[in-house]
Amino acid sequence: MSTTADAQPVDGPGTDQSWSLTAGLAGPACSCRLAAPVTSSVRDTRLWHPFADMAAVRGAEVVIERGEGIWVFDTEGRRYLDGTAALWYSNVGHGRKEIAEAVAAQLSRLEAYSIFGDLANPPALELADRLAGLAPMPDPRVFLVTGGGEAIETATKLSRLYWHTLGKPERVHVVSRTHAYHGSYGFGTSLGGIEPNRAGFGPLLPSTTRVPHDSVEALEQALVELGPENVAAFVFEPVIGAGGVHPPAPGYVEGVYEACASLGVLVVCDSTICGFGRLGTWFGFERFGIEPDMVIFAKGVTSGYLPMGGVVVNGVVLATEGAKVKNPHRVELAGLYWHFVDVVWIFLFPLLYLV
Numbered sequence: 001m002s003t004t005a006d007a008q009p010v011d012g013p014g015t016d017q018s019w020s021l022t023a024g025l026a027g028p029a030c031s032c033r034l035a036a037p038v039t040s041s042v043r044d045t046r047l048w049h050p051f052a053d054m055a056a057v058r059g060a061e062v063v064i065e066r067g068e069g070i071w072v073f074d075t076e077g078r079r080y081l082d083g084t085a086a087l088w089y090s091n092v093g094h095g096r097k098e099i100a101e102a103v104a105a106q107l108s109r110l111e112a113y114s115i116f117g118d119l120a121n122p123p124a125l126e127l128a129d130r131l132a133g134l135a136p137m138p139d140p141r142v143f144l145v146t147g148g149g150e151a152i153e154t155a156t157k158l159s160r161l162y163w164h165t166l167g168k169p170e171r172v173h174v175v176s177r178t179h180a181y182h183g184s185y186g187f188g189t190s191l192g193g194i195e196p197n198r199a200g201f202g203p204l205l206p207s208t209t210r211v212p213h214d215s216v217e218a219l220e221q222a223l224v225e226l227g228p229e230n231v232a233a234f235v236f237e238p239v240i241g242a243g244g245v246h247p248p249a250p251g252y253v254e255g256v257y258e259a260c261a262s263l264g265v266l267v268v269c270d271s272t273i274c275g276f277g278r279l280g281t282w283f284g285f286e287r288f289g290i291e292p293d294m295v296i297f298a299k300g301v302t303s304g305y306l307p308m309g310g311v312v313v314n315g316v317v318l319a320t321e322g323a324k325v326k327n328p329h330r331v332e333l334a335g336l337y338w339h340f341v342d343v344v345w346i347f348l349f350p351l352l353y354l355v
Helices: 097-109 122-134 148-165 186-191 216-226 252-263
Strands: 003-009 018-025 064-068 071-074 079-082 141-145 173-177 208-211 231-236 266-270 294-297 309-313
Touching: 122 141, 122 309, 141 148, 148 173, 148 186, 148 231, 148 266, 148 294, 148 309, 173 186, 173 216, 186 208, 208 216, 216 231, 216 252, 231 252, 252 266
Parallel strands: 018 079, 173 208, 173 231, 231 266, 266 294
Antiparallel strands: 003 018, 064 071, 071 079, 141 309, 294 309
8 A cells, every 4th residue: 555646736826737636545555646737848866765666766756855834845846735734744744944944043052962861962862851841741751762663662561561661571462454554674573454555574572462453353353362461552643644543433442442451551552643633633643542651753753854753751650660671772671771772863843833
């Protein structure tokens, strides 16, 4: 399953030819095409496009060179209504000068610095405080990474580490859903429920299971069959995005949350697409009245102006007694040392301006 961008003429000031970029469903072979005419000059490309049929893309790229609010413009001067918000991340619009100026000011002061060990920097601290204040969960902590793909890797490893620190290292199984998309890294591909995205890579990571995306009963049955004593977490998107834009049926989110809670399984909410206003709240899950153990965020947190993602971790998880075990991310729980995955970009992010 993939997203196809279809351009259609729209009425709008400032140009004689405007087009609309809207998302629809394509077949299992990934493609991106525009109904608008593309440049007449044919050129090959050295850029390998993700989720693309490169045989079709070569010599037929649509090159977007600038944006203003909800509009983007190609190199031929055509204007498009960006109905997809790029790849579901331009939540505050293109070309925001105050954001560009804030980034430039921070670059001139300090471009980036590690926050390993006891090191920190004001923008990273300010952003973590702001995100924690927005998350409706007790005493949260924020783990920063560079995007949603890294965030799902981090959350999955943290869910396994949680049970390891409690003396239950056998609890490594992670359950996800059909049609789900959780990035294209190792864990994300293994947890994903879009079959074409899983094909051709050989054996994926073990100890993962997918259940029908719309059935609470299927999840309950899978947890019982696997044995909840073997399951680390259940991962879900409040609204499935890349897998077809599937809103949950009434009561579904509440039902799977209750099922996991009754069996002692951690709940990881992937709000990479759904967060920062797309569902009307900061993280999307608030409208369902649940309190997940971890929340993944990315995309809209910076509106695409910089690469950023992360995991908000419920303070209840962090309060694990005696939990002080290192993993490859150098995360020690309840110690509590926070060593972020990478050198963190410390610019003043767009989120700091959303009040």
